[in-house]
Amino acid sequence: MSNSSPSDHTPPMPAPGTPMAASPLTRAALEIDEYASGLGWDKPARLFALVDTAKLRKQEPGLASQLGIDAASAAGYTPIEQEEIPRGKALDEFLGTIAWPDAVVGCALTVERLMLPPSAEASVPEGMKGKQLTQWVAAHPDRQEVRMTVAVLRGGARESAIRLREKDSPNEVLTGPDLVPGLAEALAATFES
Template sequence: MSNLSSASGAPMAASPLTRAVLEIDEYAAGLGWDQPARLFALVDTDQLRAQEPGLAAQLGIDNDAEATLTPVEQDELPRGAPLDEFLATIAWPDAVVGCALTVERLMLPPSAEASVPEGMDEGQLTKWVAEHPDRQEVRMTVAVLRDGARETALRLREKDSPTEVLTGSDLVPGLAEALAATFAE
């Protein structure tokens, strides 16, 4: 990740998709931790300004905006519904060029995975991970474009700073696949 920063302190990124993921991560960071998952449509900024000037103005996008992708937050995700089942119900209109999801999870380092007790159901495993001393709280922002491009931003709760956000295209491949499937025809 680059050490260059924008005026907001967020790292500057080379690709439009990386910039969009970091913008969403910064937005989620401003809301604090222990938030529900949030879904975003990614739209072409120039197309949005041309076709929906009122919405562009409402989103604070002016004609000088550098962003080429604009994240538009969707309605709140249904509580209690498994994320994979919810994502399977989504169909995006043609104007949406990509989508992103921000979700918080508990993760264990690879060294702890070897000590997972055998035969636990999902509820028992979730409780075991939540009580593990090496667990890490992480916020994942995963984005995909219709053309297959992917990007992820990971932020650990214990290192909650814009300069500590990890980015990469294949950090959470399962979630990226689930998001990409929302564009399958």
């Protein structure tokens, strides 16, 4: 990633049914969510660089043409999938190794996790952490499988898209800037010198 340029990897193609959103960052998060949805569930985490679409068209016209990005394409951010995240390496450790080139204006990560509804969180045994907590959540009858897509920009803007496996539909994706604050912080840290 530190030596990668945005043109090194093929970005996901926007899905025809991706909902329109007010903010370009929200549109990018939803586009990545829709791409991940097309791959199915039980997939590893995926990391994306976000590049300014207008600058990409101007600075890399061949790549933009190859990706179907033309002058009529909406302004915003083009997600470019990065190399696969190494298996067996903790996500926070991996994110700590990333350095982005200047052409990357933001990044996004999509990851699947098990979550408990707020009503069940109160029943977590005190002091339980790490692998033991993960096993406890996995065995809980109210657990929910979710795919979280979190996007951040160098300037600090954040967006998240959360899809429940049981409601796997583009119309059922929850968005908001503060839905996954810890992951947003970890992604924002990849832009710190």
